[in-house]
Amino acid sequence: MNPNIVVPPEQSNMRILVTGGAGFIGSHLVDKLMENEKNEVIVVDNYFTGSKDNLRKWIGHPRFELIRHDVTEPLLIEVDQIYHLACPASPIFYKYNPVKTIKTNVIGTLNMLGLAKRVGARILLTSTSEVYGDPLIHPQPETYWGNVNPIGVRSCYDEGKRVAETLMFDYHRQHGIEIRIARIFNTYGPRMNIDDGRVVSNFIAQALRGEPLTVQKPGTQTRSFCYVSDMVDGLIRLMEGENTGPINIGNPGEFTMLELAETVKELINPEVEIKTVENTPDDPRQRKPDIAKAKELLGWEPKVKLRDGLPLMEEDFRLRLGVSKKK
Ligand SMILES: NC(=O)c1ccc[n+]([C@@H]2O[C@H](COP(=O)([O-])OP(=O)(O)OC[C@H]3O[C@@H](n4cnc5c(N)ncnc54)[C@H](O)[C@@H]3O)[C@@H](O)[C@H]2O)c1
Ligand SMILES: O=C(O)[C@H]1O[C@H](OP(=O)(O)OP(=O)(O)OC[C@H]2O[C@@H](n3ccc(=O)[nH]c3=O)[C@H](O)[C@@H]2O)[C@H](O)[C@@H](O)[C@@H]1O
Numbered sequence: 001m002n003p004n005i006v007v008p009p010e011q012s013n014m015r016i017l018v019t020g021g022a023g024f025i026g027s028h029l030v031d032k033l034m035e036n037e038k039n040e041v042i043v044v045d046n047y048f049t050g051s052k053d054n055l056r057k058w059i060g061h062p063r064f065e066l067i068r069h070d071v072t073e074p075l076l077i078e079v080d081q082i083y084h085l086a087c088p089a090s091p092i093f094y095k096y097n098p099v100k101t102i103k104t105n106v107i108g109t110l111n112m113l114g115l116a117k118r119v120g121a122r123i124l125l126t127s128t129s130e131v132y133g134d135p136l137i138h139p140q141p142e143t144y145w146g147n148v149n150p151i152g153v154r155s156c157y158d159e160g161k162r163v164a165e166t167l168m169f170d171y172h173r174q175h176g177i178e179i180r181i182a183r184i185f186n187t188y189g190p191r192m193n194i195d196d197g198r199v200v201s202n203f204i205a206q207a208l209r210g211e212p213l214t215v216q217k218p219g220t221q222t223r224s225f226c227y228v229s230d231m232v233d234g235l236i237r238l239m240e241g242e243n244t245g246p247i248n249i250g251n252p253g254e255f256t257m258l259e260l261a262e263t264v265k266e267l268i269n270p271e272v273e274i275k276t277v278e279n280t281p282d283d284p285r286q287r288k289p290d291i292a293k294a295k296e297l298l299g300w301e302p303k304v305k306l307r308d309g310l311p312l313m314e315e316d317f318r319l320r321l322g323v324s325k326k327k
Contacts, residue, residue, distance in 0.1 A: 015040045015078065017121075019071050019112060020085035022050030024192050025126070025184075028228045029083060029235060034058060042079065044069040049088045054191055071108035072100075075115055081239060082123040084112045087161075089128075091154065091280065092197035098156035105160030106167070113171045116178075124180035124239045125168050127246060129287055130158045131183060139254075139288035142183065142246050152282045165246065172244065180238050185250025185289045188309065189228030190316030200225060203261055204313055207268040208323045216279040219258040224288045226251035227304035227312075237298040250289035251302040263306065268314055 016033055020026045021043030027050070033039050042065045043055060058064040069075060071086045087104050088094045094101045109125065116123040132140045133148030148158045171177040188200035195205070203213045226249070234249035255263070261274045294300045318324065 013038050013040065014080050015042065017042045017044065017077065017079040017082045017115075018085065019044050019082070019108075020050065020087060021045055021083075022047060022052060022054050022066070023085065023089070024050075024054075024189070024196075025187060025228060025231060025235075026050065026083075026085045027054035027191060028189065029085070029232050030055060030058065030064075032232045032236060034061070034064065037063075039063065041065070042067065042077065044071065044075060045086065046070040049090065049093050049193065049196075071111055072103045074111050077115070078119055079115075079121050082112055082116055082121050083126070083235065083239065084109065084123055085126045087126075087157075090193075090197045091157070094157040095153055098153070101156040102160045105157070105164045109164040109167050113167060113177060117171065117175050122178040122180065122239065123168070124182065124235065125164055126235070127161045127165050127181050127183045128157070129183055129185040129248070129250065129289065130154065130284070131162050131165065132284075132287070133158060134282065134284045135286065138286050139252065139290040140248065141290040142248055142293055149282050153280070154282045179244050181245035181247070182235055182238050183246050183248045183250075183289075184231065185226055185248065185287065186223045187226045187228055187231045187250075188313060190313055191228075192313070194317065194320060199223070199257060199260065200310075200313065201317075203264040204268065204310070204317050205321065207264050207272050208314070208317055208321055210269065210272060212273040212275040213261040213264060214277045215257050215261050215274055216277055216283065218279075219261075219276060220256050221283060222254045222256050222286045222288065223260075224251050224254045225260075225306050225309070226302055227309035230302035230304055234294060234298065234300045234302075237300050241298055243297045247293050247297065248289040248291055249294055249300070250291065251304075251306075252288055252291055253306055254286075254288040255306065260306075264310065267307070267310055
């Protein structure tokens with residue numbers, strides 16, 4: 001090929017690895033990446049919390065490949081970009097085998113950085129707002145170092161992601177790897193596991209089954225919920241842009257868990273009861289992203305409000321649970 005011909009970036013073919021691509025956010029990201037005919041997408045996943053079903057429309061597609069692989073083992077392939085998502089995200093699942101969660105975050109991220117270094121790929125890590133722990137600053141800007149319990153039951157995830165961020169920056173400084181770090185705040189949408197255990201999927205499944213909505217005590221704790229299409233848009237902008245991050249990607253609309261339960265009840269099943277149940281240790285009391293950096297550096301902000309996103313998720317849950325809407 002003539003070396004003087006410069007191929008503009010939007011014209012070049014890209015081979016993209018998505019680890020954890022059979023999961024909730026990963027499978028939506030794959031859908032978006034596959035829309036670009038210049039992209040070839042490879043998913044690696046161990047199916048711990050993900051499923052082939054989430055990718056069924058792409059299985060057999062000539063630009064798509066699915067590999068059963070655990071990221072705690074080395075991976076030798078040739079790719080241009082790596083979206084590194086592999087890690088259980090629901091507290092129930094990441095606490096199920098905490099040692100494995102740490103291995104996934106630390107050894108898994110080391111392996112993906114090793115791959116990025118060998119082939120010269122750009123790598124994006126999906127970190128989390130949990131790096132801020134139980135935050136003492138509100139809302140949380142990226143400059144906040146957090147308030148994390150290093151020995152608690154959530155630490156395998158929180159500290160695991162903090163080490164993963166450290167590894168990303170050390171590979172960047174020491175080996176010149178091109179890195180991107182997204183700090184994702186609570187994301188919801190179609191394809192979440194019905195029994196995933198996270199609050200939005202729990203409340204929607206409970207409302208559709210006519211079971212009480214289980215608000216964990218005190219119920220005044222807050223979260224800020226981002227719809228999955230907004231999240232995927234933010235991740236792609238971060239990968240394609242020039243900033244390493246970390247950058248918060250989330251929706252600043254903040255709700256108490258009681259408010260969320262009231263909203264789900266009103267929109268999905270006004271007859272359902274709301275009951276208060278025991279909470280788990282170290283549950284953060286408040287969480288809201290400061291997204292000034294995402295707005296300025298990525299030109300990104302979320303578009304889908306909670307009241308518009310919940311019905312889209314309801315539709316998907318109705319189909320999967322076989323519960324039709326009353327006329
Ligand atoms: N959804 C959120 O609200 C949220 C918030 C903050 C950060 N994140 C991060 O985003 C990423 C995706 O989250 P999600 O909500 O889609 O979760 P998910 O559990 O649906 O997806 C995670 C995927 O990773 C796979 N996986 C887990 N361990 C693996 C391993 N050792 N090797 C290979 N694959 C493995 C799972 O099988 C699953 O398909 C995670 O890194 C998570 O920490 C998510
Ligand atoms: O977004 C993030 O940064 C992190 O948020 C979540 O962790 P968490 O906010 O604890 O998620 P949930 O399990 O959905 O809990 C949210 C709140 O709802 C409450 N909850 C949960 C479940 C339930 O049935 N009822 C209920 O009131 C919890 O006590 C908590 O206060 C994700 O699961 C993590 O993967 C992610 O990294």
